[in-house]
Amino acid sequence: MNEFITVNESRTIISKEINKKCPIHEIYLSDSLHSYLAKPVYAPIDVPNFTNSAMDGYAFSYQDMVDKNELTVKYVIQAGQTELPTLNRGEAARIFTGAMIPTGADMVVVQEKVKVEKNILSFQEEKYNKGDNIRQQGSQSKIGDLLAAENTLITPSIIGMLAGYGIEKVNVFSSPKIGIIVTGNELVTAGIPLKKGQIYESNSITLQSALKEMDIQVEFMLKVSDDKEKTFQEIQTRIPEVDILLLTGGISVGDYDYVKESLEKAEVNQLFYKIQQKPGKPLYFGKKKQHYVFALPGNPASALTCFYQYVHPFIRGLKGENNIFDFYEEARLLTNFNKKNKLTHFLKGYLKNGEVILLSSQESYKMNSFSTANCIVEISGEERMIHQGEKVTVWRI
Numbered sequence: 001m002n003e004f005i006t007v008n009e010s011r012t013i014i015s016k017e018i019n020k021k022c023p024i025h026e027i028y029l030s031d032s033l034h035s036y037l038a039k040p041v042y043a044p045i046d047v048p049n050f051t052n053s054a055m056d057g058y059a060f061s062y063q064d065m066v067d068k069n070e071l072t073v074k075y076v077i078q079a080g081q082t083e084l085p086t087l088n089r090g091e092a093a094r095i096f097t098g099a100m101i102p103t104g105a106d107m108v109v110v111q112e113k114v115k116v117e118k119n120i121l122s123f124q125e126e127k128y129n130k131g132d133n134i135r136q137q138g139s140q141s142k143i144g145d146l147l148a149a150e151n152t153l154i155t156p157s158i159i160g161m162l163a164g165y166g167i168e169k170v171n172v173f174s175s176p177k178i179g180i181i182v183t184g185n186e187l188v189t190a191g192i193p194l195k196k197g198q199i200y201e202s203n204s205i206t207l208q209s210a211l212k213e214m215d216i217q218v219e220f221m222l223k224v225s226d227d228k229e230k231t232f233q234e235i236q237t238r239i240p241e242v243d244i245l246l247l248t249g250g251i252s253v254g255d256y257d258y259v260k261e262s263l264e265k266a267e268v269n270q271l272f273y274k275i276q277q278k279p280g281k282p283l284y285f286g287k288k289k290q291h292y293v294f295a296l297p298g299n300p301a302s303a304l305t306c307f308y309q310y311v312h313p314f315i316r317g318l319k320g321e322n323n324i325f326d327f328y329e330e331a332r333l334l335t336n337f338n339k340k341n342k343l344t345h346f347l348k349g350y351l352k353n354g355e356v357i358l359l360s361s362q363e364s365y366k367m368n369s370f371s372t373a374n375c376i377v378e379i380s381g382e383e384r385m386i387h388q389g390e391k392v393t394v395w396r397i
């Protein structure tokens, strides 16, 4: 057991590798969703860029209202109007939401709260204050203010905010190029009838879909039989084509598991192999120059668990995220769990309102529990009964 590294050690090794991110490129803001900023963005203008009305109503001077109690509505100011009158004493302007406040006015009263007859505005309530319903220039931010820091994940709300400054393009880290190779003689493609002893191949489409969720289209998706030379040739040829090569199957200790020796022969440097965890014990991570390899265990639930726990954070790291393993939360366990060994367990769970249920069918060859899970529950530490109500770490998926 001791030759296996711990989950935390493997996380440290992966985190060290993301010091160097993917190359930076400039893209249109409209194409930037889910990318990470490679450079900070500063405000090119004040926002609001001019002082304007927050409501439909009337603009005038507070002092005039106090002094006169009745004002003449002399002007109409629409949103988008760029030429404005100047209000003299005793004058008010009809104004609309978003329209510029004219010189001579320092407040707006909503139309529901005043009376206007024959262009004479009179006041019904006493509680009007100077500055009411006015959105001051630069009150969101001033020119030169930091809007979004480097490494910020671009969300629809970030795009919306930056668009409000007229920003058209941003610098982001590119996504890594990824290829998938699945190994195994038993694997049959959907559409072909199975013979006894064969199974339908499912890891490639699972990983492809998980990558699609990260906006990554795979470069290739290949199936290799359990053949020593073919496995080596395919690995050797494909590594230079991608930033990350994902392999599944053939990484354990069986006589026909050729992935590890092929990676060695292809001069990939092992960063770790085998983790004290369940599922996913035989996970491999390596590097050849700047090309990375994850060899995931073949069992479908192990492959996907390892993807979520290690590959997903690593990709996010290369795309620009810094604290790649910080995305867990705590939840209360709704069932007892008998932890029978020291391995860190990653269990399919269903999380709701801070409470998590462990689903049945946790074995690594079964995918049915994964299909209803919305999180992975991490339970580490000594063998013991984990009781209902105890707090555990959960990772949303």
Ligand SMILES: Nc1nc2c(c(=O)[nH]1)N[C@H]1C(S)=C(S)[C@@H](COP(=O)(O)OP(=O)(O)OC[C@H]3O[C@@H](n4cnc5c(N)ncnc54)[C@H](O)[C@@H]3O)O[C@H]1N2
Residues within 6 Å of the ligand: 182, 183, 184, 186, 187, 199, 200, 201, 202, 203, 204, 248, 249, 250, 251, 252, 253, 254, 257, 279, 280, 281, 282, 296, 297, 298, 299, 300, 302, 364, 365
């Ligand atoms: N003597 C030992 N045997 C095994 C150990 C061990 O420590 N000592 N570890 C077990 C664990 S844990 C795992 S996980 C598996 C991992 O083995 P491999 O990565 O070599 O995977 P395979 O043997 O090729 O396949 C395992 C299993 O998964 C099915 N599979 C493989 N690829 C696919 C695919 N693309 N789509 C669907 N299903 C796939 C395959 O048919 C096997 O049933 O090793 C244990 N053995």
Ligand code: MOO
Residues within 6 Å of the ligand: 277, 278, 279, 280, 281, 282, 297, 299, 301, 302, 364, 365
């Ligand atoms: O690592 Mo294996 O996934 O426990 O079956």
